[in-house]
Amino acid sequence: MISKRDQILDIAERGYRQGGFAGLSFRDIAAALDMKSASVHYHFPHKEDLGKAVVERYTDNLLDNLGAPDAADDSVKIRLARLVEAYRAAYAEGESSCLCAVLGSVSPQLPPAVQEAVNSYFTRLVTWTETALSGAKPNTSLSAAHIISALQGAMILSVAMGDAHYLDDVAEDLAKKSGA
Amino acid sequence: MISKRDQILDIAERGYRQGGFAGLSFRDIAAALDMKSASVHYHFPHKEDLGKAVVERYTDNLLDNLGAPDAADDSVKIRLARLVEAYRAAYAEGESSCLCAVLGSVSPQLPPAVQEAVNSYFTRLVTWTETALSGAKPNTSLSAAHIISALQGAMILSVAMGDAHYLDDVAEDLAKKSGA
């Protein structure tokens, strides 16, 4: 049985990804769970608390799914394929953006704790990708920041145009460049 | 002398880029221009009208700055440099995202007219880039969608991390790949 707290986090994550931080209210969440907004405040006193918790859980879940970036029995290609697949799956469920693309693009206007959580998301993800890349042939034009940028951008294009092919193209391109 | 309508558009563009569509109100705009919110409604009756106008002007301005994508006396490298420079300049003034990255990422929740304007932005920009790219050596791994994705993503990283180097790196990489 899934705790009410986690249900709130689920609704909030979906809501933020679809409409941004300012686009989802305590009442929206309460309505979706058939409860009162005051009860949502019980679990997360301030909106900043909720935003922070959503982003942190999102980050932890993603890194869990990605697994170790330095497992000896994985190739660079396999590691990057896991990364790309995570983004494709995220888009596929609900045709919505990466949470941290949505939030990161308006970072200056976010509550400090949420800002920091988003910052941490990107830091951890770039670090993961850098580690995953170590051992790649140096002549390949792959860099961690470039890969994350390309995925984030393609996700936005796909959402804005309602067409997954932008993300698919980047996936294919990355698969090719990461060799056999 | 700059018309009040254009001043509203200026404020709205900056506001949307920093805080998203839901993050800027008629009252915010009025306060910034030392007028009343009812007067903003005089120029743009509904928020949807304002959003649409902001995106359309943004798109037109960008394409104006980019110039013709098929001028005979320009190389592919020069054209792409203009594109990249437009994005770097957009970030530099206010360290804020591309308007259509902010809006596009929450597209499903935007008023229809704004959604269409954002869609049109990406369509026109990808078309421009495709034309600008024609004539490039086919062995280069450059595609219009990839370039736009990379720029949008890097811009988000730069805004979220408060560090322009993500955008700079993509710029450098693109310059290298587009040959002499």
Next chain:
DNA sequence: TATTAATTACCTATCGATAGGTAGGTATCA
């Protein structure tokens, strides 16, 4: 074991602030 104390997870009701939007009046011009 029975009683008490605390805690959990909600509720109703309300706060001041703010959202988008409107009706109708007023000053300034061609």
Next chain:
DNA sequence: TGATACCTACCTATCGATAGGTAATTAATA
């Protein structure tokens, strides 16, 4: 005189947040 560009004054709906209360569960104690 009529259009333009504002204004005052207001509306309804919603925002995040808080106060105060209640039933059910759990922990501690006599």
